[in-house]
Amino acid sequence: MRCFSNTWLGPRAVVAFAVAAVIACVGGGWSVAAASRPVDTTPADAAIRQWVRYPTIPDHLSPQAELGKRLFFDTTLSASKRMSCASCHSPAHAYGSPNGRAVQLGGPHLDRAGTRAVPSLRYLDHTPLFSLDAFTPGSEDAEYEGPRGGFTRDGRAASRQQQAAIPLLDRNEMANADPQAVVAAVREGPYAAAFRHVFGAGVFDDPAQAFADIGAALAAFQREDPSFHPYTSKFDAVMSGRARFTAQELRGYALFNNPRKGNCAACHIDVPGPGGRPAPFTDFAYAALGVPRNPGIPANRDPRHVDLGLCGPYRRDLRAQARYCGMFKTPTLRNVATRRVFFHNGAFRSLLDVVAFYVQRDTDPGKWYPVLHGKVVAYDDLPSRYRGNVDRTDAPMDRGKGAKPALDAGEIADVVAFLRTLDDGYSATAGGPAVHPDTASAGGGTSRSHGATATGPPRCFPRPRDPAEAYLFSPTWRPTPGPFVAPL
């Protein structure tokens, strides 16, 4: 649980005061954001800014990382010879899934469905080592003690090097029979000489070592290549004073931070970390949110199939620890609007629905969960003995049936408008100015953020009442019709 310190004077308090100041129209003129220089500073603009140190861009990749780049895009490393890492982690989609499938098809004939949605590979650099009792002290206002860190949604891989072995050998993914098969593909492939050059002339004599080296090269590519951590979102531009939020984005930002409203920042941290490290939008910790079962995942037709996250089935060391069952890692929200399915099982297809789920999950459970024998089965993707693990203490999930949701429909739309500022591609450089407005519409779907600017006197921001936006206020999610198979 994330508890708030009594003083409420952590970084989020600063954010809250800054946003309040801007919303209260403190400050002077409201001018068009210049494309190439910081926007004119008002006291309110200055209050919202944060000191951030963006990573320096290396002149060139190390030889290991260059090799990792070739491996990442190499389809011969799969049993089908048609699937590479990039098939699921598409660079054009923030290294997330290029399609709208909840789970991907892999295996030797690309017809075997996986069981989890593909996460983005961006912004994983500061993933802490997995620990069961990580503690975030009260200096942050979101204090937390519990499991945190590690790679994959259940933290079972200690490093990206180790993680690479999972998709290469998973029979639903790249489906190689064993590490030797992967090593053989590299040895017979076009960059075998480069591989020897980097890892030693005898590298192929020891397949176990060569397989580990393949993982090391893939990890080096993800660590070094700037495309994995560009920090070119509108959010970054605003924080460095080079753009302004629209009125709606600003309201969303305030709700995202408000502990009594969205409270999103308690887990999706939106303030810089140690040394000015840019906001990660995750705390890398685990929570059970009770996401509905997704009947679209073929494995879910079997009532014995349950994905319990930390306590299995893929992670094995915590199987006996019932209190962790149902917990999944908090993903970064950077680039979240580029995704087409959400949560570990891809049960949701729109951000409006995701945010509505957070605030209405317990106030209106019949909207989110199926009905069995006349009763709503809340948290239906978990066997009933683990349903008590679902987080009901952190706002906005702390309200009972029939209570008023923490956010109304307009506020949900505001939060989503803010989430859309987290997509990379708004600026050309980290924390940089907007790409020129005339060319922005070509820039990776970021043009929608460019309503940032307005002219005229200082203004307050009433919520738009445009009936054309009404569809925004009625989230569309319904439990997928069809046979509901309750997990055992």
Ligand code: HEC
């Ligand atoms: C068939 C689709 C698919 C392919 C191919 C694939 N992945 Fe993934 N990747 C996934 C899924 C699904 C997950 C989440 C797995 C889990 O939580 O158990 C994931 C997770 C990851 C993670 C952990 C992310 C995090 O948040 O901790 C990394 C790193 C990663 N993949 C890298 C790779 C690399 C490198 C390759 C190529 C060797 C690769 N993936 C190939 C689907 C794929």
Ligand code: HEC
């Ligand atoms: C208690 C911690 C916590 C709070 C508070 C929280 N989240 Fe999350 N969030 C998570 C976890 C854990 C997941 C992953 C759950 C899963 O996959 O089952 C997640 C996933 C998401 C996702 C899906 C991302 C993806 O890539 O699939 C979105 C979007 C999201 N959260 C937005 C929000 C918003 C908006 C708020 C505030 C209204 C919020 N979250 C509040 C912990 C939290």
